[in-house]
Each structure stands twice: as C-alpha cells, then as structure tokens.
Amino acid sequence: MDLLRFITCGSVDDGKSTLIGRLLYDSDSVSLDVLAALENRPTVHGAVDLALLTDGLRAEREQGITIDVAYKYFTTPRRKFIITDAPGHVQYTRNMVTGASNADLAIVLVDARQGVIEQTRRHTLIAALLGIRHFVLAVNKLDLVGFDENIFNQIAADYAALTDHFQLPTATAIPLSALHGDNVVSRSNRIAWYTGPSLLEHLESVPAAVEAANAEPRFQVQYVIRPQTDALPDYRGYAGQIQSGQYRRGDRVKVLPSGLESVIEAIEVNQQEVESAVAPQAVVLRLTDDVDISRGDSIIPVSHVPTLTRELEATVCWMSEQPLLPGRKLLLQHHSAVVKAAVPTILHKVNVQTFDRADAESAQLNDIVRIRIKTAVPLAVDNYHENRVTGAFILVDEQSGDTLAAGLIGAANADYFTAPVTPPVAFSI
Structure with missing residues (x-):
C-alpha cells in the first residue's frame, strides 16, 4: 500500500x-x-x-x-x-x-x-x-x-x-x-x-x-566512518541518508563543494553490501579514492549535479519574536551542512489578504517574506518545487541556537502574487 x-x-x-x-x-x-x-x-x-x-x-x-x-x-x-x-x-x-x-x-x-x-x-x-x-x-x-x-x-x-x-x-x-x-x-x-x-x-x-526515490539523486554526508582497526586499517565510509533518487555501485560521483570526482566502490545497508539503494534509505558509501570529505558535503552523480552557490533567493516564514532586519548575521542549516550566512536584503513581504507584494524593512513573527541570503561557503541546493528535500533549510541564531525561520529556496511563484484578489466577504448565520 x-x-x-x-x-x-x-x-x-x-x-x-x-x-x-x-x-x-x-x-x-x-x-x-x-x-x-x-x-x-x-x-x-x-x-x-x-x-x-x-x-x-x-x-x-x-x-x-x-x-x-x-x-x-x-x-x-x-x-x-x-x-x-x-x-x-x-x-x-x-x-x-x-x-x-x-x-x-x-x-x-x-x-x-x-x-x-x-x-x-x-x-x-x-x-x-x-x-x-x-x-x-x-x-x-x-x-x-x-x-x-x-x-x-x-x-x-x-x-x-x-x-x-x-x-x-x-x-x-x-x-x-x-x-x-x-x-x-x-x-x-x-x-x-x-x-x-x-x-x-x-x-x-x-x-x-511522486516519491523522493524518483527525484534526482542527492546524498549528504552525516558522519565519516574511520575505524582504523587492524581488521579494517584503510576503511573509510561516508554515512548518511539518501535524500532523493537512487545510487548504484560504480556510479561516477562529484563531491560538493570541493568538486573532486571519484567512483562509488561499495554501498552498505545494515552492514551488508548492496548493488543499489534508494531514498530514504540510510547507507554508507565507500569511494575508490581517498577524498577529503567532511560532514555536510554532498556526494552526487556527475550527471545530476545541483546548483552550487553562495547567494540564495528564498521565501521564509519568520518564526522568531525578534524581528529580522537587513544585514543580520545568522547560521543557515541545510540538513547536515551548517554555514555562516547573512541576509543583506528583504525583497518584499506577502500580504496574506490580497496576495500582493509589499515593501518591508523588517520581518516580524509569522511574516512570510522573500529575502536574499549570502553564505560563507557554497551550498549544493535545488529549487524547492523541484526537490522538497534539498530545497528547504532553516535559519538559526548563532548565539542561542534557536530556530529563526523556515526557508524554501527559489520557492516563490511570481504568478501567485501578480494581481490582488478581492477577499470574499465572511458571513455569519
């Protein structure tokens, strides 16, 4: 079922x-x-x-x-x-x-x-x-x-x-x-x-x-496994959950953001090697080359590489009682990747009564706003409407660790906000 x-x-x-x-x-x-x-x-x-x-x-x-x-x-x-x-x-x-x-x-x-x-x-x-x-x-x-x-x-x-x-x-x-x-x-x-x-x-x-298994393949490293025991002196595995798509042994892959390439030597599921795995399985990937890979890096088949960027445009729902002001510095968490970021510009706020765009100098609690974000290091991301897993992120306060906003990369459809709609008149019985 x-x-x-x-x-x-x-x-x-x-x-x-x-x-x-x-x-x-x-x-x-x-x-x-x-x-x-x-x-x-x-x-x-x-x-x-x-x-x-x-x-x-x-x-x-x-x-x-x-x-x-x-x-x-x-x-x-x-x-x-x-x-x-x-x-x-x-x-x-x-x-x-x-x-x-x-x-x-x-x-x-x-x-x-x-x-x-x-x-x-x-x-x-x-x-x-x-x-x-x-x-x-x-x-x-x-x-x-x-x-x-x-x-x-x-x-x-x-x-x-x-x-x-x-x-x-x-x-x-x-x-x-x-x-x-x-x-x-x-x-x-x-x-x-x-x-x-x-x-x-x-x-x-x-x-x-459409299940995530049918989307383009995406995998982000959560943990690097290096037991360095006598039995496994050279073992190096990259553990994580397949976010979308399918991975196969022998796939040529690119590591992002470094851009280095290698080949999947083995895929392990529950400590057993398999020929392939699909989202949302938890797996360990082993590559043929010793590549410098850390938590938060992405391993992607070379034929399906996503956008790698330090500048994002996103729609966010602001969840903090402290307002968002242009220029604020914070952390952007994109699954396992956590990077320093800043919000240089608030492009507009969405008027929920008319669906019109409105200029905004700040974002208050529960506001839905369109913003630009700059990150300290490049991120491998997708448009949210193409991949709901890798197109989403959260913004986090650097000091307290509180979640400030939920964001959708490139999620605003301009057609939603092109013309005002007269709200229907509520009625009572």
Whole structure:
C-alpha cells in the first residue's frame, strides 16, 4: 500500500482536531484502552469529544485549541496515512509551517457559519508555497446551518477564487459534520443533495505524491566512518541518508563543494553490501579514492549535479519574536551542512489578504517574506518545487541556537502574487 501524508489546517475552532478524531474513531483506528478512557470523559453536545485524541497538551485541553503539531497514523484496506493536526491560531502559524512541510495534501477546514476568512487564506497560501498540490475544502459544522446546500455552494465558490489565483488544481469541496460523523468516513443521508465521495473515500483515491526515490539523486554526508582497526586499517565510509533518487555501485560521483570526482566502490545497508539503494534509505558509501570529505558535503552523480552557490533567493516564514532586519548575521542549516550566512536584503513581504507584494524593512513573527541570503561557503541546493528535500533549510541564531525561520529556496511563484484578489466577504448565520 502507498502512503499519503496530509495536514488539516484552517482557523481556530473550525474543528480540525475533531475531524481527525472522527477519522480515527470511525475507521476503527483507536485502541481499546484509549477508547475506554475517551468514552469516560465529558461529552460535547451529547457526542464523544474526539478532539482529545489529538490535543494532548494540558494547555490544549484547558483552552480547547491546538497549540503544537500532532501526528497520527492509521491504515485502511486501501492506503496508509500520516495525519498532521496543525494549530489554527495565527499565533502558531510557525507550527503550521512545520507540519505542512512534509504533507502531500491539505484539508482546509471552513466553519459553515463563517465562510472563507483570513486564516483560511493564510493557510492556503502557506500550503501552496510549501509545494502541496492537492487541496480538499472541508465545509464543517454544516449541521449548524441546517445542511443548507446554498451556503455550501457559496463557500465552495469563494474558495475556488483562491485556488484559481494560485493556479492550483481545483480543490475538492466536501460538506460534512465532524462532530456527528456526517460524510467523514461514510456518506450521510442528511446531505442527500451531495452526490460526491465522503472525505475518507476521497483520501483513498487521491494520487500519491511522486516519491523522493524518483527525484534526482542527492546524498549528504552525516558522519565519516574511520575505524582504523587492524581488521579494517584503510576503511573509510561516508554515512548518511539518501535524500532523493537512487545510487548504484560504480556510479561516477562529484563531491560538493570541493568538486573532486571519484567512483562509488561499495554501498552498505545494515552492514551488508548492496548493488543499489534508494531514498530514504540510510547507507554508507565507500569511494575508490581517498577524498577529503567532511560532514555536510554532498556526494552526487556527475550527471545530476545541483546548483552550487553562495547567494540564495528564498521565501521564509519568520518564526522568531525578534524581528529580522537587513544585514543580520545568522547560521543557515541545510540538513547536515551548517554555514555562516547573512541576509543583506528583504525583497518584499506577502500580504496574506490580497496576495500582493509589499515593501518591508523588517520581518516580524509569522511574516512570510522573500529575502536574499549570502553564505560563507557554497551550498549544493535545488529549487524547492523541484526537490522538497534539498530545497528547504532553516535559519538559526548563532548565539542561542534557536530556530529563526523556515526557508524554501527559489520557492516563490511570481504568478501567485501578480494581481490582488478581492477577499470574499465572511458571513455569519
């Protein structure tokens, strides 16, 4: 069975945690002990509080909101799933970015009483920038508006304006009530006017993302193995995880950033030599030549060498309460490689209401900005939309070690920001 990773996103109280809980509960993916404890808890409007299956922090249970990212796993006869429950509050946008970075599909929840609001637009923008290509518009709490078809159609039309502007595949709109299970796992008789699939049926049929194993080969050294024992006096291996693509014994490779070339003499997996290995396997590569290679260096087949540069243009989500100012010096961590860097220029900030570009002299917490970065040594990188593994990085504070930002190399699609979009008017019932 293949694997689908998806994230639930949207505004506070749209029902994200309850939806995930309902998926787990109705697909019989909750263990008996957890189920017994859950059913002994106070109910919500006469139903089991399924949000407790994902909201594990005490503060989350006290406030009734999601704060941190939670991961849940379940399997149906057709597919395996990894669910990311992301917080909806604007204060925790940085947590949502972390969760969305590995997702193949985004379920954007909308409260049927509110319609498309600012946080709906913000999360859609972030998901698009992070390379998610499949979207589901889950119009939740439809029971609170009498399962009104006109309200559902209006919300679906408003959201279609966003996906059209993003030039994304049309989002699949599904009406549901996560609290009562309408149209989540099974189709609901209370929404007779809707003839499409339930949410789970749709998730089981969405094409899986292209696996990293099919991308261009990338490998970054995490550890150099030199036992220097009597049994292995000349052994030199380079351990790490294949980030994408396939490596074969006999491949001619180039070491970056040095540019030296050699040939793969052997590939070891679990201390056994193999002819080939693919992402995301952990391997040890041995080369025919004694080449000076350190942690953070890349070993790439000569026919698939990526860009080697000291100047990057990237889209970042700023995650620190301390603002980013032009000229700031920091560390850039690109997987195992950690290099000194500086941000000479902030090119623009993205207005999440209109998707317009706006001049910015600084980046504040949760801002999405386009910046230029200069690094002390060259890095082997890819465009994020060509390789989500090697096109991503983080910025780190030199003194404290705190993560300051998550970045996507060359990720901004100019078409996303060419023309303003008039926000749809939110409505209430």
